[in-house]
Amino acid sequence: MNTECNPDRIGHYPFVAESFHLDFSGHLLLSVLGNHLLNCSNRHSSDRGFGISLLNEHKYTWVLSRLSIDLSEMPCQNEPFIIDTWVDSIYRLFTDRNYVIRSPQDKVLGYAKSVWAIIDLESRKPIDLLSIDGGRIVEHICKKECPINKPQRIRLSDKKEVVSEFTAAYTDIDMNGHFNSIKYIEHVMNTFSLDFYREKRLKHFEIAYVSECYFGDTIVISREQIDATTYFIEIAKKGEKVLCRCSLLFE
Amino acid sequence: MNTECNPDRIGHYPFVAESFHLDFSGHLLLSVLGNHLLNCSNRHSSDRGFGISLLNEHKYTWVLSRLSIDLSEMPCQNEPFIIDTWVDSIYRLFTDRNYVIRSPQDKVLGYAKSVWAIIDLESRKPIDLLSIDGGRIVEHICKKECPINKPQRIRLSDKKEVVSEFTAAYTDIDMNGHFNSIKYIEHVMNTFSLDFYREKRLKHFEIAYVSECYFGDTIVISREQIDATTYFIEIAKKGEKVLCRCSLLFE
Structure with missing residues (x-):
């Protein structure tokens, strides 16, 4: 298996930090960047024959399991930026996809890593990635540097406090x-x-996704400050299961 | 003043209905389309020397006053579409900008119209558009068909009902x-x-924007069903002024 970084294994997607995608400080919203990362993932995998639409034809779909984003700088109004993405590794049930967010002059603004599984749309069970299309997905692996923090174990203690509650709309x-x-x-x-x-x-x-929820579910967000700059957040279906856990590090 | 439709007065912006911009039915979210329309407006006006950043340098900014969207079809997953936009007319304090949303094969998916004012960032007062840069904005007017429904007078009666309340986050x-x-x-x-x-x-x-609100304000949405297919919606700052009014027509 050749995992040398053949340049065509990396997708490059140009963006501009559009005025109506900014927060009050004039920086791109993290949620907009998150959508860009996921849309690039889909474009990259679709171009290589394993995108969502193709999987849907086989009653499978991609499910995001984790997403980590390291940011040294967030793009500002009208700033162009590029997202590079590639498949970093394939396990039996998961695949790691990495990203660099950079300026057109190759200044790194951030790194990101996502972990995905393929599930059967009916049984909701994960599918062995190597069983699909004769395991050809491994042909897309590329080893390129992506020095992002290792995922943390996010566990909240009983010091956590409920900070919001809403209904899935x-x-x-x-x-x-x-x-x-x-x-x-x-x-x-x-x-x-x-x-x-x-x-x-x-x-x-x-963010680590744990379970799924639906339209109309009541959702509770709890937060715990871990130290001066770190917050852990837990999102749960009210009175029931945890849906996802997040860790946020500020400076 | 030449208002013939010189083709370079129309901006053409290609998009794809990305997987992570869709609703549960696989159609592009109206809010995503709305953001695309506003971002195209800014790109079109920036390219012609009257975009937001340039106005900001003069302590002015664009403010959206109305937006209407007619949709015969909403793009589905992975469908490419193009937004064409141009300046339709200039009054003293307002300008109308029109849009066509179309397939790459020129099938019209929808039309849109927006009404904008330029305001002084400090006084919040509107600026005479013709006073800016010697009124050169009129050089960008283009008369091209955009058969969208005329704006309605949206007034809710005391039959309106509160349907949601939240805090601006x-x-x-x-x-x-x-x-x-x-x-x-x-x-x-x-x-x-x-x-x-x-x-x-x-x-x-x-949607017709009436007044502004800020972070932390409590916002109340009221709704009134006008007939089998029409809803009027009023968004207000709780116990205070109306912020905007909407009309939605379904089929």
Whole structure:
């Protein structure tokens, strides 16, 4: 298996930080960047014959399991930026996809890593990635540097506090009928105030998806401050299972 | 003044209905389309020397006053589409910008119209458009067909009912520090259920912005069903002023 970084294994997707995708400080919203990362993942895999639409034809789909984003800088109004993405590794049930977010002059703005599984749309069970199309997905592996923080074990103690509660609404639901992976990020970011963001910059964001929820579910967000700059967040279906856990590191 | 449609007065912006920009039915979210329309407006005006960044240098900014969207079809997963936009007319304090949303094969998917003012960032007062840069904005007017429904007078009676209440959060606020024009659309769309959207398709959406609100404000959405297919919606700062009014026509 050749894992040398053949340049055509890396997808390059240019963007501009559009005026109507910015937060109050004029920086790109993390949720918009998150959507760009996922859309690049789909474009990259679709171009290589294993995108969502193709999997859907076999009653399979991609499911995002984890997403980590390290940011040294967030693009500002009208700034062009490029997302590079490639398949870093394939396990039996998971694949790691890496990203660099960079300026057109190759200044690195951030790194990201996502972990995905393929599931059967009916049984919701994971599929052995190597069983699909004769395991040809391994032909897309590329070893390229992506020095992002290792995923953390995110566990909240009983010091956690409920910071918001809401009902899953129409725009929260994705085309699989589940709560949209990126919408969680938006709800998490909304647990902090503008004054908080005026003083602190998000350096590292991490989300681990645990279970799924649906339209109309009541969702509770709990938060625990771990140290001066770290927050752990847990999103749960009210009185029931945990849906996802996040870690946010500010500076 | 030459208002013939010189082709370079029309901007053409290609998009794809990306997988992570879709609703549960696999169609592009109206809020995503709304953001695309506004971002095209800014790219078109920036390319012609009157974009937001340039106005900001003069302590002015563009403010969206109305937006109407007529949709015969909403793009589905991976479908490419093009937004054409141009300046339709200039009054003293307002300018109308039109849009066609079309397939690459020139099939019209929808039309849109927006009304904008330029305001002084400090006084919040509107600026005479013809006073800027010697009125050169009129050189960009283009007369091209855009057969969209005329704006309606949206007035709710005392039959209106409160359908949601929430607090303006971080991702609701735009880079001017106000509630984001498109985020209102998202909150409006969220007042209907998935079952409702399974049965009805949105044909016409219209929003008229009345006043501004800020982070932390409590916002109340009221709705009134006008006839079998028409809803009027009013968004207000709780116990205070109306912020915007919408009309939605389904089929």
